[in-house]
Amino acid sequence: MASENTTATMTTDFNIEQVPAPWDTTSEAWWFTCYPITGNKKIYPGAVHPSNFEPGGDEGFEGGIGMIQIVRYSQTPVGPYDELIYIPGVYKTPHSPRPRYRITNIYVSSIETTYNGRKNWNIPKRLAVFDFSTSDTTGHTTISVAHPDTPTTPFFYAVVGNIPVVSSIPLPLNSKYFPLNLEAHQPPLLEGKKENGEVATETWRSWTPWMSGTGRFVKCVEVKNGNGDGTWPDRIDGIWGMVLRWDPGMKMKFEVGKEYPKSNL
Secondary structure (H helix, E strand, O other), X not given: OXXXXXXXXXXXXXXXXXXXXXXXXXXEEEEEEEOOOOOEOOOOOOOOOOOOEOOOOOOOEEEEOEEEEEEEEEEOOOOOEEEEEEEOOEEOOOOOOOOEEOOOEEEEOOHHHHHHHHHHHOOOEEEOEEEEEEOOOOOOEEEEXXXXXXXXOOOEEEEXXXXXXXXXXXXXXXXXXXXXXXXXXXXXXXXXXXHHOOOOOOOEEEEOOEEEEEEEEEEEEEEEEOOOOOOOOOOOOOEEEEEEEEEEEEEEEEOOOEEEOOOOO
């Protein structure tokens, strides 16, 4: 069901429900921070999916704090879904005097959010298979993400666990108080697999997400990236050992994306 702020229509090309922004969502999440002190300086093959952007859309990397995010949405206008996001840092953009964040690689478990994420915000979503499990002995949570055609060979794998005392301390969080400007600028997208909702877009879009909830720090026990096919980075440096765990009930709002003319840097 769409939220009260949206009006859903059916697309004719893909028979997928189109739900425009804004979106109000409920979720839980794990945020892995890359180079939280010094900022990222280098990205590796696979950081930008080779089929995401038109020529030039992968250029202009300026560094800054990077992030891997795993989000489990329990409520959205298109239903529940899981999401894996890679944000290497900030990029030069033709529509802002300052570098802005860019989602360069992202996988989701739903065709509906693949289509709508592209149409509403130029987020280059692609389908993947997600698995979450928690050990009865250690309490560790294992997260793996794989391509649909190779579901037993994950390209992302992580294990997180509680830190004694530290993980029991809840932290009230609201993005309007974050020291970072979370505004994202996304280039036009190339068309991918139509049957998976991977539609092309023609203009740049920008938006600033808002989030609020309770979080706590947990530890990164293990993380593995990539499988050598270039669709996810085989190497992500500087991953901090402490992971921000957003508790279930996290609220996120995605505003209407601002649209800009197609422009090269």
